[in-house]
Amino acid sequence: xxxxxxSELADGxxxxxxxxxxxxxxxxxxxxxFESAGIALHVLSADGVILESNPASxxxxxxxxxxxxxxxxxxxxxxxxxxxxxxxxxxxRSGARHAVxxxxxxxxxxxxxxxGQLTISRLSQSGGGRMIAMIQDITERKVxxxxxxxxxxxxxxxxxxxxxxxxxxxxxxxxxxxxxDGRVAVLLLDLDGFKHVNDTLGxxxxxxLLQIVGRRIASTVRAGETVARLGGDEFAVVCESGAHDDDLxxxxxxxxxxxxxxxHLGGREVAVDVSIGIAIATPEDDELSLLRNADSAMYAAxxxxxxxxxxxxATMHQRALDWNALESELRMGVERNEFTxxxxxxxxxxxxxxxxxxxxxxxxxxxxxRLDWERIAPIxxxxxxxxxxxxxxxxxxxxxxxxxxxxxxxxxxxSVPVSGQxxxxxxxxxxxxxxxxxxxxxxxxxQLDITERDAMHRPDHAQRTLxxxxxxxxxxxxxxxxxxxxxxxxxxxxAVDALKIDRTxxxxxxxxxxxxxxxxxxxxxxxxxRVDVIARGVDEPTHLQxxxxxxxxxxxxRLYSFPLPERHHS
Numbered sequence: 001x002x003x004x005x006x007s008e009l010a011d012g013x014x015x016x017x018x019x020x021x022x023x024x025x026x027x028x029x030x031x032x033x034f035e036s037a038g039i040a041l042h043v044l045s046a047d048g049v050i051l052e053s054n055p056a057s058x059x060x061x062x063x064x065x066x067x068x069x070x071x072x073x074x075x076x077x078x079x080x081x082x083x084x085x086x087x088x089x090x091x092x093r094s095g096a097r098h099a100v101x102x103x104x105x106x107x108x109x110x111x112x113x114x115x116g117q118l119t120i121s122r123l124s125q126s127g128g129g130r131m132i133a134m135i136q137d138i139t140e141r142k143v144x145x146x147x148x149x150x151x152x153x154x155x156x157x158x159x160x161x162x163x164x165x166x167x168x169x170x171x172x173x174x175x176x177x178x179x180x181d182g183r184v185a186v187l188l189l190d191l192d193g194f195k196h197v198n199d200t201l202g203x204x205x206x207x208x209l210l211q212i213v214g215r216r217i218a219s220t221v222r223a224g225e226t227v228a229r230l231g232g233d234e235f236a237v238v239c240e241s242g243a244h245d246d247d248l249x250x251x252x253x254x255x256x257x258x259x260x261x262x263x264h265l266g267g268r269e270v271a272v273d274v275s276i277g278i279a280i281a282t283p284e285d286d287e288l289s290l291l292r293n294a295d296s297a298m299y300a301a302x303x304x305x306x307x308x309x310x311x312x313x314a315t316m317h318q319r320a321l322d323w324n325a326l327e328s329e330l331r332m333g334v335e336r337n338e339f340t341x342x343x344x345x346x347x348x349x350x351x352x353x354x355x356x357x358x359x360x361x362x363x364x365x366x367x368x369x370r371l372d373w374e375r376i377a378p379i380x381x382x383x384x385x386x387x388x389x390x391x392x393x394x395x396x397x398x399x400x401x402x403x404x405x406x407x408x409x410x411x412x413x414x415s416v417p418v419s420g421q422x423x424x425x426x427x428x429x430x431x432x433x434x435x436x437x438x439x440x441x442x443x444x445x446x447q448l449d450i451t452e453r454d455a456m457h458r459p460d461h462a463q464r465t466l467x468x469x470x471x472x473x474x475x476x477x478x479x480x481x482x483x484x485x486x487x488x489x490x491x492x493x494x495a496v497d498a499l500k501i502d503r504t505x506x507x508x509x510x511x512x513x514x515x516x517x518x519x520x521x522x523x524x525x526x527x528x529x530r531v532d533v534i535a536r537g538v539d540e541p542t543h544l545q546x547x548x549x550x551x552x553x554x555x556x557x558r559l560y561s562f563p564l565p566e567r568h569h570s
Contacts (some may be wrong), residue, residue: 001149021529021568040056040119040135041053041054041057041132042057042133043131044133048131049070049072049324050067050073053065055071060111060135062108073268077105089401099119099120101117102117103118103138115138116138116139118135119134121134134317134481137223138156153321157207157214158210159214161227163228164228166230167291170287171286174281177435182240184239185234185239186239186281187239187248188236188277188278188297189237190567191259194209194210194272195381196421196457197272199424200527201265201268202266205265208265214227214229219261220251237251248278252276253309255274256308259272260274271458275309277300277311277312278294278311279296280312293312297312299323303319310458316521322488330379339362340364341396343563344357344361344563346554347554347555348554349548356414356445356447358402358415358449358556360563374419380419381420388420395438397414398414398435400509401445405442413444413475414447416447417451418448419485421458423455428465429465431470432472436474443472444473446471447475449479449500450475452479463493476494476497480502482502491525491529497531498553498554500534501552502536505518507537507539523547527551533553533554534553534555536556538555538556538558
């Protein structure tokens, strides 16, 4: 009896032919799919050599299919991505996985990088260990993701780290420090006078200045240290390798010097000072407490006169809290008329006769008591209140001087200090005219004191404003002269009426030859410029004797009188 009947044999032959036809049909379908697919396809050998590439791969990578065949697939990607590719290939060949999917970079023929989602699958056992790779172009998505990451961690204006990235870097630095890997310090920098730039030159110039400041800071710190813009005009640096005392002091000094250098923006010379706070991490500090300590040190630098450096100590935190409280109360103080004036007599040194008065501002705080302008000024500048307060001071001083002239029949001058923000304000000349008109004071009785530093901050602006004041008939004085800011070229162009010698130079005449020589030189300079010279801080008879001998015109100080409330002059 035959093992297989004729009918069974015929049926088997029929099934074989059908299977062959199905395989042929499948192959045709595969070839059609391979050639017409909209995503890049590669057939790979077991060793990862490209055996076939479809037309879509040329669209993605720039290489023709013929140029791709025979190359290792990993050669199409940067070396950094290859180790992952090798690991995935081993898993596929071992049978541990049937398919793998990952995202990786690929070289385009013209040199740029494209991103693809790569899926590699093993073909059936009859495929001889071959694999098929599919690459879907995800470059646009990766670019968008990169932009989102950049927005999340990078300051858009300066390109520096933002507050989020800064805190993350600081956390990691503190973690390394806790393991005994060195010290960590934070430098917090706040620009002094930046609001002037925005108010007078516009935000576009202000933004350009912030970009320059960011580049200057980044160029000064050590490689690898994080520089961030925390917001507004506040910058920060995380120091690790250079977090030792001498290194921090040297870095702060370099930053002060570099950031003070003027730049030309909007057709003008622009300069700002900077206050720097330094805090060194202790074992108890986290990133928030360390940043808070640096902030307290920075406010201490501001409150001591700005443009300086302070290192955090335990008492600073309370002072910073007091500063913040005064900031919030300052505007209310103006609205509640808590500000008062004292007047310090100014005399002719040769005769001792009264020339006029200096107006001195005080804040009669409800709980802190009497606060001098030196205490208030940094806070007022930081909050932008100096223009408002200065306008009140100008009006009140003019009104009081006009009342004295009316009551006594003797016109006396009144000298009013002008802050840097007020001097730079676009309404300054208008405010001066309004104060004179409202009070009825004669313009030649008003003397405006502009500090040497503020005049030199923007010398072109100072020259124009001083010339306008001269046309009004108002006296112009360069105050705190001798502190080292002026150049003779600018001083000659300012056309002022007097120079006022800083009290520190007058006080130092008894101890140092340098101060004595400086006072002598200022008086000689005033004579050569044909302007008056006024000395602050004439407190001792020896001061008076020396100043008379060298020809100083006027003076003020304790030798004549302490500043007195306005009622004592009526």
